Amino acid sequence: MSTTDILFYFLSALAIFSAIMVLVSRNPVHSVLWLILVFFAISGHYILLNAQFLAIVNLIVYAGAIMVLFLFVIMLMNLNAEAEPQKHMWMKLAGVISGGCFLMVLVSLVRQATDMQNKSVLMKTGDIGLIKNLGKALFSDYVVPFEISSVLFLSAMVGAVVIGKKD
Amino acid sequence: MTLLTIDWLLFTEKLVLIAIIVFASLGIALYTTFAERKVAAILQDRPGPNRAGPFGLFQPFADGLKLIMKEEIIPNTANKGLFILGPGLAMTAALMTCAVIPWSSHVTLFNRNIDLQVADINIGILYVFGVVSMGVYGIMIGGWASNNKFSLMAALRGASQAISYELAMGLALIAVLMISGSLSLKTIVDQQMQPGRLWNIAYQPLGFLIFFICAMAECNRTPFDLPEAENELNFGYHQEYSSMKLGFYLFSEYVNMIMSSAVMACLFFGGFDIPFLDEKTLAPNLAAVLGVAALLTKIVIFIFVFMWIRWTIPRFRYDQLMNLGWKKLIPLALLNMLLTGAFILWKQG
Numbered sequence: 001m002s003t004t005d006i007l008f009y010f011l012s013a014l015a016i017f018s019a020i021m022v023l024v025s026r027n028p029v030h031s032v033l034w035l036i037l038v039f040f041a042i043s044g045h046y047i048l049l050n051a052q053f054l055a056i057v058n059l060i061v062y063a064g065a066i067m068v069l070f071l072f073v074i075m076l077m078n079l080n081a082e083a084e085p086q087k088h089m090w091m092k093l094a095g096v097i098s099g100g101c102f103l104m105v106l107v108s109l110v111r112q113a114t115d116m117q118n119k120s121v122l123m124k125t126g127d128i129g130l131i132k133n134l135g136k137a138l139f140s141d142y143v144v145p146f147e148i149s150s151v152l153f154l155s156a157m158v159g160a161v162v163i164g165k166k167d
Numbered sequence: 168m169t170l171l172t173i174d175w176l177l178f179t180e181k182l183v184l185i186a187i188i189v190f191a192s193l194g195i196a197l198y199t200t201f202a203e204r205k206v207a208a209i210l211q212d213r214p215g216p217n218r219a220g221p222f223g224l225f226q227p228f229a230d231g232l233k234l235i236m237k238e239e240i241i242p243n244t245a246n247k248g249l250f251i252l253g254p255g256l257a258m259t260a261a262l263m264t265c266a267v268i269p270w271s272s273h274v275t276l277f278n279r280n281i282d283l284q285v286a287d288i289n290i291g292i293l294y295v296f297g298v299v300s301m302g303v304y305g306i307m308i309g310g311w312a313s314n315n316k317f318s319l320m321a322a323l324r325g326a327s328q329a330i331s332y333e334l335a336m337g338l339a340l341i342a343v344l345m346i347s348g349s350l351s352l353k354t355i356v357d358q359q360m361q362p363g364r365l366w367n368i369a370y371q372p373l374g375f376l377i378f379f380i381c382a383m384a385e386c387n388r389t390p391f392d393l394p395e396a397e398n399e400l401n402f403g404y405h406q407e408y409s410s411m412k413l414g415f416y417l418f419s420e421y422v423n424m425i426m427s428s429a430v431m432a433c434l435f436f437g438g439f440d441i442p443f444l445d446e447k448t449l450a451p452n453l454a455a456v457l458g459v460a461a462l463l464t465k466i467v468i469f470i471f472v473f474m475w476i477r478w479t480i481p482r483f484r485y486d487q488l489m490n491l492g493w494k495k496l497i498p499l500a501l502l503n504m505l506l507t508g509a510f511i512l513w514k515q516g
Binding site: 068 | 294303323
């Protein structure tokens with residue numbers, strides 16, 4: 001087993017374990033902290049794929065900004081295990097079954113996709129994830145979707161300001 | 168000597184380098200606390216600590232010993248695991264920045280070229296940003312786990328302040344990156360060292376000013392030390408902490424200060440460049456040592472300015488802080504970015 005393999009299995013185990021802990025934790029704050037760990041593990045995977053820019057932006061945006069806002073809300077609402085609404089057993093069971101079905105569909109979809117067949121993962125070698133190539137791709141091949149999504153962000157921001165404003 | 172396809176010599180070399188940098192940073196931070204008290208004393212026209220050792224030089228050790236000897240108190244209602252995790256995270260996030268800072272060029276020891284930088288990754292400055300945004304968790308987790316309303320309020324203040332000023336900081340940074348065209352700190356420093364090229368401060372004076380203000384806010388230094396405003400929040404987010412856990416929080420502030428000074432020196436003041444001297448004419452090892460000395464000098468000057476400002480300017484009110492961040496610094500940074508972009512386009516013709 002090479003170092004990359006070991007790192008891959010370690011990160012995968014970490015990601016899955018933390019993701020399960022997100023669901024299992026009774027305390028919402030613990031859930032958020034486990035979710036941050038999931039993001040770290042996923043960033044680790046990005047680094048294994050040599051997509052360093054994606055890895056660090058994933059950390060800055062998700063772990064650094066969005067999760068902080070989650071924490072804000074949860075801390076201020078003062079949620080705890082007693083206040084948490086308890087669902088029926090059969091509801092939980094139905095959730096698990098439907099979630100499992102969805103996972104199965106996703107996995108089969110990925111396995112059947114023609115883009116994926118007979119391809120191997122570019123560990124440490126691909127360079128599309130480097131910031132230079134990513135920027136070139138975004139601003140040449142994908143410039144229209146890129147700009148449109150930025151307009152979308154702007155409108156979301158304006159909407160948030162309008163909602164947040166007291167009148 | 169390869170096992171698991173790891174170059175163990177490189178591994179050891181980096182490990183030694185990391186140990187040296189971490190311990191040096193902690194040592195400097197130790198004496199920064201002393202310098203803080205001395206500078207405060209000078210600015211307030213009093214002698215300052217002068218009992219322990221000559222000129223009070225052993226004062227930081229006495230302070231550290233005092234903190235260690237204090238009783239460790241964990242409040243009954245606190246969330247124990249997170250209460251302990253908080254200061255650890257604050258310290259880790261503060262120290263992690265040093266991985267990408269180029270402390271100097273390379274030295275040649277035992278026929279090996281050793282770079283005095285732990286990792287020259289091509290997203291260096293973004294890495295610094297990622298680590299800075301992680302630093303918020305130390306404050307937030309500690310403040311929440313204390314189960315104290317004052318701590319919680321202070322933690323939320325600290326986090327919202329950090330997020331607000333990160334934006335302006337990032338925008339100021341983009342202008343620098345437009346000039347240098349690289350995210351690697353080493354490349355940015357190397358460019359500034361080229362003959363005939365000035366330091367980035369000459370091209371980005373406004374950007375530096377914005378960056379400096381934001382760095383001060385990120386380190387929670389006065390006039391931006393709202394999370395520790397005693398008259399509103401008793402003692403801030405580390406109210407329930409005692410002994411060395413409190414020490415970790417106080418200490419991480421100083422480590423943060425050193426690291427942000429180092430980043431500013433690299434981005435705007437040529438890093439380990441010695442002004443008016445072509446390092447290539449010197450022997451490599453001598454140049455490296457002088458480079459470290461130059462960078463440390465710049466860091467010390469920055470730290471002094473930090474302290475000078477702390478003991479001169481009173482604290483902002485919270486609404487003033489937010490106004491400054493969102494309504495003044497961000498538009499200014501955007502303007503700076505636009506001007507820089509227009510200038511670069513004009514130069515290209």
